[in-house]
Amino acid sequence: MSGNTRIAVAIHIMTSLACAGESMTSAELAKSINTNAVVVRRLLCLLAKAGLIECTAGKSGGSVLSRKAENISLADIYNAIAPEESLFAIPEKSANRSCAVSCKMKGLLTKVFGQAEDAVRNQLENVRLSDLAKNIS
Amino acid sequence: MSGNTRIAVAIHIMTSLACAGESMTSAELAKSINTNAVVVRRLLCLLAKAGLIECTAGKSGGSVLSRKAENISLADIYNAIAPEESLFAIPEKSANRSCAVSCKMKGLLTKVFGQAEDAVRNQLENVRLSDLAKNIS
Numbered sequence: 001m002s003g004n005t006r007i008a009v010a011i012h013i014m015t016s017l018a019c020a021g022e023s024m025t026s027a028e029l030a031k032s033i034n035t036n037a038v039v040v041r042r043l044l045c046l047l048a049k050a051g052l053i054e055c056t057a058g059k060s061g062g063s064v065l066s067r068k069a070e071n072i073s074l075a076d077i078y079n080a081i082a083p084e085e086s087l088f089a090i091p092e093k094s095a096n097r098s099c100a101v102s103c104k105m106k107g108l109l110t111k112v113f114g115q116a117e118d119a120v121r122n123q124l125e126n127v128r129l130s131d132l133a134k135n136i137s
Numbered sequence: 138m139s140g141n142t143r144i145a146v147a148i149h150i151m152t153s154l155a156c157a158g159e160s161m162t163s164a165e166l167a168k169s170i171n172t173n174a175v176v177v178r179r180l181l182c183l184l185a186k187a188g189l190i191e192c193t194a195g196k197s198g199g200s201v202l203s204r205k206a207e208n209i210s211l212a213d214i215y216n217a218i219a220p221e222e223s224l225f226a227i228p229e230k231s232a233n234r235s236c237a238v239s240c241k242m243k244g245l246l247t248k249v250f251g252q253a254e255d256a257v258r259n260q261l262e263n264v265r266l267s268d269l270a271k272n273i274s
Binding site for chain 2: 004005007008009011012015016019031032033034035074087088089090091093094095096099100101102104105108109112113115116118119120122123124127132135136137
């Protein structure tokens with residue numbers, strides 16, 4: 001499967017923190033996800049920047065949720081990651097000025113993809129982090 | 138912007154064909170999109186496989202819409218491309234068997250992402266190829 005795995009990893013991180021109920025290090029999270037701690041730390045920075053987690057540096061440091069899992073939706077997690085990782089990308093190549101379709105395409109796609117991303121956000125808003133955590137036995 | 142540009146390019150191809158109202162070659166389409174004809178031909182194959190266009194080989198060949206633009210939705214185009222390019226990918230790495238979150242994550246993400254992709258399909262179903270084409274002057 002191709003595509004963007006960062007949202008999946010971010011949701012995994014947040015579910016791990018919700019289930020742990022205590023601080024976890026990036027190494028512990030990386031072990032659960034079976035990925036590199038560098039990947040985890042980069043996502044932790046985005047999640048902290050969005051106010052979803054609090055990170056403490058140092059040897060005894062780690063990350064915790066900044067509010068209850070009931071009060072965090074998957075849309076919150078998506079929004080924390082999405083600015084760096086759009087679902088639909090528009091090619092960056094310049095338009096062919098002699099082609100009417102080419103000249104209008106970027107504007108049309110921006111509108112259509114914006115509506116599609118809003119639909120994703122609305123759907124993910126309905127799922128709470130606690131909904132995922134309660135499925136973990 | 139990172140991410141998947143193939144859906145954008147496929148929509149551009151289909152809008153070009155809708156506006157042209159006649160057969161276009163992959164070279165002509167590539168010129169409008171400002172991309173490589175190989176990229177275009179790969180997408181044309183998927184669009185033809187989905188029954189949205191008809192392609193004729195040979196020197197005088199090219200591609201045409203197989204039905205009216207009013208009867209093609211952006212969801213039809215998305216569905217033609219999406220099997221090869223999921224919006225949300227789940228990491229292919231195996232789960233950490235000693236971690237309950239890790240063991241359950243793939244199943245939970247598959248459900249959540251499936252619902253999000255359905256939301257995208259429903260949104261794109263509301264937009265007809267003719268809606269885009271009529272914006273091209």
